Amino acid sequence: MDTRKVNEASEKMDGDEDIGSVMGFSGFGKKARTFDLDAIFEQTRRTAIERSQRIIEERQAKTQMEEEGESSHSVKPSIHRQKDKAAAASSSGQKSESSSESDSDSDSDSELIGPPVPTQLAAQEDDEEFVGPPLPPGYTGSTAQSDDDDDEGETQDDDDDHPVKKIPDTHEITLQHGTKTVSALGLDPSGARLVTGGYDYDVRFWDFAGMDQSLQAFRSLQPCECHQIKTLQYSVTGDVILVVSGNSQAKVLDRDGFNVMECVKGDQYIVDMANTKGHTAMLNSGCWHPKIKEEFMTCSNDGSVRTWDVNSEKKHKSVFKPRSHQGKKVIPICCTYSRDGKLIAAGCQDGTIQIWDRNLSVHTKFHCRQAHTPGSETSCLCFSYDGMTLASRGGDDSLKMWDIRNFKKPVNEATRLTNFFSMTDCCFSPDDKLLVTGTSVKKEEGNGKLVFFDRVSFQRLYEIEVTNASVVRCLWHPKLNQIMVGTGNGLARVYYDPVKSHRGAKLCVVKSKRKEKQAEALTQDYIITPHALPMFREARQRSTRKQLEKDRLDPKKSHKPEPPVSGPGRGGRVAAHGGTLSSFIVKNIALDKTDDSNPREAILRHAKEASENPYWVAPAYKQTQPEPIFEEESDEDEEADKEPEWKKRKI
Template identity: 30%
Template structure:
């Protein structure tokens, strides 16, 4: 064809069909989550400006190298933020492989996050679970979550401690598998009770044995549990306080269980409200502590954080007396070092402190929202970086395999700090993916809450029309649409929910009793009337008395008239 411009037509036609999201740039996306810390940015800009002017170029290059070395030493250069809770995040745990993260909060729920399924624009949990909710009652009481910890030896088990006397073992999918028994509160001897009689404050797993865990309670006891035996603890340790006035009891505030590399033994360390710091051998016996410091911290202050180093030689405690102390397990009488640090245990009793995976640093939070990385030898800060300014930093976790620091704050935010150069998987994997294309009806703030079940609107029957399928898809993405004023679903496929009666929350209504419970109508009948309606039938067809019908004697009554005196004699009146 004469005059045909092939190049012009090729530039006019699209290169591919469908909507294209543009080219994906992983480096630019990773740079978008770089932390902008006030002060450090200005210094870098000043250094770059001076280097452009040509003055002191050698010194500037040296300073830039030092800054990059300091930046690469700790995984704090980048961060992603999760806003999945409604209240303060009190506990964080990640499985040993680093694929699943669970957070607990004072909103009485735990949130489950899966790094493998998340993208940069879908940072949300895939499941929300209330650990204290029971299947028998949808309106059961809820309690704040104190501790949630993955089993380091069995990643399918999660120890969950709430503000109740009963600890629970959950699966990695949030299903309750074990609920330990509650003790008898009327027994005075704590050795005789089968479980805690009051609120549990802390708990942790055995470092080597995947079947054992320990919990600390306000009943002045530590209880070691076997996950295969739920109706009684394996061992009980009773702390008899020398300062407490009521029966020598003092609340246990924190507990840690570590291992010793040299001897292969384990170490159990706990703190109490009377200021005591106690240590036992992990294998027992537990009759008395192997070492005790009666005034480790100020009495009647809540020591919320305790941890043991990876080699079992050092113990760090964070007390409610605004101090952090380092202890040597071989010389347990006096602290090796002490530093002042404002405590957040008064409003948040689960504020923790922990060693880095290689025990070269100590990490904790502060009431100002800063992350403190301390030198274990001097307890002086090696790095102080703001995470949630103005909101207290409650819980911290430094994962060894991911090499990422995860923090939980009082403003309900969970921050994952990382460095692409020294961190792996986790947040690095999330930010290396292209953003997910959102559907027009997608709402990123929605989270699947399995505690309420799956809505019937998400089920599509075969043979339905396209309009019905579109309506069910829309209602599944928007579960609050299509409800009545009382909160019930308008979908006729959803089963009837019994109404709540004033007598009990779990008691079904009258309609449910009549339809589902056989012979339930007999509850409202008069027993006498119910028997007399069979009297005529019993005379006509004596099924049970027909055996002695011929031998039954007849009852003979005397025939007396009203005038005769054979009747019963009347009582004579007294004269």
């Protein structure tokens, strides 16, 4: 009974298989392949170890032979190549094993996913030697690694270990702003235009894409008349420029130098600076908000820091009043925003650094009383790109770094950095690893330098001697990777690297100088009479070049003057002495050798002949000339002449 049921079930299954094969889905229920992963990994590991040992032995033998013959060495293959070969070997072993298993299974049609690796490429990878990238100049590390270091990570590039290699100082260009100190530099966010300002009241615009090798500014103006320019900065969008000068009113210009707005002047008779609408004394510095494109900030000698809106020039937005330890007014020398725009920092004349929350203008959030020497002018404050570090350039010849989370004492400090200007800059590198500032020098007492410090250790890593004058302004643009420097002798220098830098100065150094067009002189002045009659109207001159060409063809207008006659003479012109004015004077006046010992006789030698035989004047008046009648002198006149002077009658 049971045997019959089993036979029926088997027949039924055979029938189902036939139906499935006819319909095309008989292979769906095939058993999946299984792999012994432990065996595969063990075989791969053994193959890699054997291959590495064989390569090392071959290298050592080759090195020994070369040392004996030519005393030269060969570079061992790097661990990366060994790892690649081991991985290739393991993959090839796995592929061979999988292929053998696939051959054993006769029912599988296509087990491998994707095309197989070409045999020529696999053989080329195994046979070729690894050739690494060239080592950077000045590299002191070892090119070979020991066998014990095979399991370590990848070697770092030398440029990462030495931030000095990232300084773009291989090439430079010099922009001649003027003869006086360049006290302000500004570069737009895209890096296309540079603006410079100085003690000569001028603001010059430089376009890198439009300049050639002559390096000439395309515009120069004096926006603040006879006031020194102290700060120039493009907004975050680059469409307007903030101009801070020696007067009490800051200005905002557009990209072409036209006035957009001017801050209002405050009432100088009001004591509380919060009750007046603007500054009442000379400005010291200013900057744009890093996030809000309409807001900017200024600080002044009136003891206030004010924020402004471009759209409302009649009044400031908010006022921050720095105070000393006794609560007295102090003068802010420099001011800046944090990178996120939430904090406002000011360096004051009493050596303090005061930081406010942008929305709370009464009390300071961070305050350091003895940041720099009291009485010195803190010339610059700069936040790092991560927003946690603040760098301050003091008038006491120091550069300090602060952590705003612990603002009681500086993290690092550098001294002997001479500073003669109240706007000497300091800035961070684009990768936030270096800190840059400039030094000042007296006239003919050395060269101004650009000094680079490591941010972590604060070691002086590198120096650039700029020129024989003070380095006042410095700017490291993160997009261009170029350094702009303003000096005390009227120069603005741009340092760049053809490989590491982008655009900027690289655009203008490749352009040749344009040929200057010579001014064409007008041959004739024309009077334009549009309402004259046609018979009196002259044809209007369309081009001076065409008129010059016509005059050249005219034999009368283009006739060459005849040269002086030399020799016996020709064409009716005699070449005797006196042909020219100089020769006539020499012959008749200068070299006249007639010796008149008696000048009176020389003058009157023709008087007798003229009176006897008149020729010019006397014949014309001969008939009408009256006879002269002279008065005879009497005796009284003779006696009057003999009287003394004091008796003579006064008339």
